[in-house]
Amino acid sequence: MELPVTFDGPDLPEVAELVEMPVPDVVRALTSVALTVAFSGFAPGFGYLTGLPQELHVPRRATPRTRVPAGSVGLAGPYAGAYPSESPGGWQLVGRTDAVLFDVHRDPPALLFPGTRVRFREVR
Template sequence: MERTGAGVRVLPYGDRALLVEVDEPGGVPAVHWALTAAPLPGQRELVPAARTVLVVLDRPPTELDVAALRRLPLGEAAPGQAGAPVVLPVVFDGPDLAEVAERAGRSVPDVVAALTAVELTVAFSGFAPGFGYLTGLPADLHVPRRATPRTRVPAGSVALAGPYAGVYPRASPGGWQLVGRTDAVLFDVDREPPALLAPGARVRFQDVG
């Protein structure tokens, strides 16, 4: 049975997990970091997604677990958001930058100024190792994906799609709108942790073009 709290729904997921649903993507990193800082007894794994966090346990969940998840402090700063944000140096010369500006009703310099003025948050990871879905874009920069995806997007491409920004950690096909590029290494197996942008991290773009 569904259990609801302030902006949170808790659903059973199999016999050893609970699914936490939030109203907004910004709630995902708060849930993730709250459970990282204070895990449930027997908590084995957290799997964040667009508006959910799967909480995997080593035992069947109880009503106490459900109650604890309903009380998560979504409005408070998450532990992972403490300290300085990750600053990514970006050259804003992407092939879709002019189209993004046209869709937003802004000039290209205004789009760059908007992207470098906001502080973004890694809501969750996916698509490829090191790819973080960044929330916090101005509403007018919520642009749709390209009608025809590219067969190859270069590594380091800074892109927008819907309410998210992201950086391609490696060359791959992709349909996001490309607005710039960075030399930052998003994923390195020899680094600890390997991913530069973990869920809950704060991120800023710095114009170096």
């Protein structure tokens, strides 16, 4: 499955600094790998994506945000994920998606469920 992502997250420049890559190279690395939803948790519809290249493993933020908008795409340690609803969170935000990640009227309700293969597709 392709997940459309606009890579304009507030932490993208910091992530690029942490991994010692220019921002375009971080985006290229994120869009060139196939990720897999390993498990769900934190909030309904939040899938923990594994398969990030080692060089993109970044720590959680030192101070979590009290409000992360729905659709925010973030990185934390070996995981990537997209917030299905507004919530607090401590991941490094690199972008956002307009995909509806959780809808109780859909079957299944979660767009990203364990075993799903995901590729980020850059949208501008």
